Amino acid sequence: MMAFADSMLAFLPExxxxxALILLQILPLxxxxxxxxxxxxxxxxxxxxxxxxxxxxxxxxxxxWLQPFADVIKLICKEVVIPxxxxxxxxxxxxxxxxxxxxxxxxxxxxFPGFAIADIDAGLLYVLALTSLGVYGVILxxxxxxxxxxxxxxxxxxAQIVAYEIAMGFALVGVLMASQSLNLGDITExxxxxxxxxxxxxxxxxxxxxxxxxxAETNRAPFDVAEGESEIVAGFHVEYSGVAFxxxxxxxxxxxxxxxxxxxxxxxxxxYSFFAGEPFAFLAGLGLGFLREPSLIWLCAKIAFFLFCxxxxxxxxxxxxxxxxxxxxxxxxxxxxxxWILAEGVMVVAGVGPWKGIS
Amino acid sequence: MGxxxxxxxxxxxxxxxxxxxxxxxxxxxxxxxxxxxxFVTSSILWLLIEAEFLAIVLVLVYVGAVMVLFLFVVMMxxxxxxxxxxxxxxxxxxxxxxxxxxVFELLTLxxxxxxxxxxxxxxxxxxxxxxxxxxxxxxxYTNHVFEFELAAFILLLAxxxxxxxxxxxxxxxxxxxxxxxxxxxxxxxxxxxxxPAERGE
Numbered sequence: 001m002m003a004f005a006d007s008m009l010a011f012l013p014e015x016x017x018x019x020a021l022i023l024l025q026i027l028p029l030x031x032x033x034x035x036x037x038x039x040x041x042x043x044x045x046x047x048x049x050x051x052x053x054x055x056x057x058x059x060x061x062x063x064x065w066l067q068p069f070a071d072v073i074k075l076i077c078k079e080v081v082i083p084x085x086x087x088x089x090x091x092x093x094x095x096x097x098x099x100x101x102x103x104x105x106x107x108x109x110x111x112f113p114g115f116a117i118a119d120i121d122a123g124l125l126y127v128l129a130l131t132s133l134g135v136y137g138v139i140l141x142x143x144x145x146x147x148x149x150x151x152x153x154x155x156x157x158x159a160q161i162v163a164y165e166i167a168m169g170f171a172l173v174g175v176l177m178a179s180q181s182l183n184l185g186d187i188t189e190x191x192x193x194x195x196x197x198x199x200x201x202x203x204x205x206x207x208x209x210x211x212x213x214x215x216a217e218t219n220r221a222p223f224d225v226a227e228g229e230s231e232i233v234a235g236f237h238v239e240y241s242g243v244a245f246x247x248x249x250x251x252x253x254x255x256x257x258x259x260x261x262x263x264x265x266x267x268x269x270x271x272y273s274f275f276a277g278e279p280f281a282f283l284a285g286l287g288l289g290f291l292r293e294p295s296l297i298w299l300c301a302k303i304a305f306f307l308f309c310x311x312x313x314x315x316x317x318x319x320x321x322x323x324x325x326x327x328x329x330x331x332x333x334x335x336x337x338x339x340w341i342l343a344e345g346v347m348v349v350a351g352v353g354p355w356k357g358i359s
Numbered sequence: 360m361g362x363x364x365x366x367x368x369x370x371x372x373x374x375x376x377x378x379x380x381x382x383x384x385x386x387x388x389x390x391x392x393x394x395x396x397x398f399v400t401s402s403i404l405w406l407l408i409e410a411e412f413l414a415i416v417l418v419l420v421y422v423g424a425v426m427v428l429f430l431f432v433v434m435m436x437x438x439x440x441x442x443x444x445x446x447x448x449x450x451x452x453x454x455x456x457x458x459x460x461x462v463f464e465l466l467t468l469x470x471x472x473x474x475x476x477x478x479x480x481x482x483x484x485x486x487x488x489x490x491x492x493x494x495x496x497x498x499x500y501t502n503h504v505f506e507f508e509l510a511a512f513i514l515l516l517a518x519x520x521x522x523x524x525x526x527x528x529x530x531x532x533x534x535x536x537x538x539x540x541x542x543x544x545x546x547x548x549x550x551x552x553x554x555p556a557e558r559g560e
Contacts, residue, residue, distance in 0.1 A: 030390065033502050087388075090388075090392075120411075121411065121490055121492065122412055122415055122491070122492050125415040125416065125419060125492070126415055128419055128423075129418040129422075129423060131425065132418075132419060132423025132427075133422060133423060133424070135423075135427055136395075136427070136430075139427065140392075141433070143388065143434050147407075155431070158427060162424065162428070165423075165424070182492055325533060327537060
């Protein structure tokens with residue numbers, strides 16, 4: 001496919017062709033991602049609706065499928081109100097600072113065997129660096145709005161993100177110890193095989209810590225004190241309306257999809273098939289052999305599963321109290337990850353477990 | 360002029376401009392944001408000399424963690440511009456001395472390069488699949504493990520010292536003890552009282 005695109009662009013001079021080729025890879029991913037975000041908002045309302053014995057949105061289009069587009073059109077038509085004493089420049093830049101890291105991280109996510117837009121060696125570090133930048137959007141939005149509620153929300157959110165980022169980083173240290181690589185493609189390939197050879201099993205505590213920290217980092221329920229409606233109205237985006245608010249919304253959902261994708265890549269074998277093991281050999285006889293092959297389908301299925309978990313958590317749990325969030329982050333998750341990394345180190349040296357021995 | 364020179368020139372200009380912005384902007388939040396911008400552009404410059412690991416770690420540690428906390432402090436402090444202005448004449452001599460030292464160092468660098476000493480005159484270009492991270496790891500954990508552990512120990516000491524400096528046990532503090540909350544029993548909280556029903560007149 002790449003070779004075909006390259007020949008199509010043959011009329012361009014060499015440096016421009018490389019840029020055009022990269023843009024051609026980015027564009028479909030971006031379009032699909034934004035459509036996913038749109039339907040994720042619909043899915044969220046539907047799933048939570050059914051969990052609460054309601055129907056959810058069902059007025060716009062068949063079964064409410066066009067609801068996200070109605071929402072988008074409404075938000076675009078609304079006025080972006082800028083508060084009188086707000087810092088105008090930072091107020092408008094903050095939503096962009098929130099969305100850019102959420103989209104830029106997708107450059108290193110391995111989508112199907114042998115393909116990521118930027119197959120860089122230090123992919124895991126790049127992921128950590130970019131996810132840590134997302135907090136700027138929140139802090140600057142809170143400060144630039146010149147509102148007490150917004151600033152309180154920003155402070156809560158930043159303290160939470162700083163606390164959970166450490167646990168997240170440690171959980172990923174466990175993954176890179178197991179796979180002996182920082183490249184996300186290599187990490188996936190190190191988990192080749194069926195359900196039982198993925199890292200969720202040997203690294204189970206780290207998987208739990210990573211996913212829960214991911215929920216906390218995206219400011220989703222039950223960790224959504226940053227926008228706790230009952231206390232500080234809507235947190236850091238109280239003053240935002242129209243498109244500026246829509247961009248924050250987009251960033252939150254894009255971050256959810258990203259965390260789901262990273263969990264799938266790090267702990268659930270990325271593109272590898274659930275049915276790769278011997279017991280599922282009969283699938284080939286049923287004409288379903290393609291389900292046993294590693295492919296993009298499996299990555300999407302895993303992302304969808306973790307996104308459902310996000311919604312499930314939101315529908316199930318009440319909001320954490322602020323000091324309990326801090327306690328969970330600093331006093332529970334960080335010790336758990338440190339202990340498991342030590343245990344894993346001993347196991348790697350002793351040659352116990354599924355990982356490669358030290359070279 | 361290749362594409363690398365264009366990228367270098369652009370980022371170097373942005374770096375210098377944002378560094379000037381850090382010390383010249385009146386709004387302290389803008390100053391902190393200019394510092395963030397200069398960190399990001401210098402990390403791009405590091406990418407150009409194939410120091411990928413250091414470049415990403417610069418963004419991860421300084422932009423992602425240190426500057427976030429810095430920005431916080433700056434947002435919450437109410438810095439008076441007049442008070443800062445007052446200090447300017449007092450601290451100006453120190454500033455001049457520092458600037459003089461930096462200029463002197465730069466001059467020695469140019470002198471050393473002109474006299475043909477082999478310092479970073481030519482970048483050693485590596486194969487595209489050479490792993491920067493692995494090499495740093497090997498150097499750090501084998502040849503320089505003692506210095507590494509020493510640095511780690513100093514950092515640990517600094518963490519403990521910082522916590523000790525900010526830790527204060529006020530009397531009468533109403534903190535929640537989670538263990539005590541979990542251990543609570545019904546009998547400790549609820550007392551069932553039998554109140555005789557009032558009799559109507």
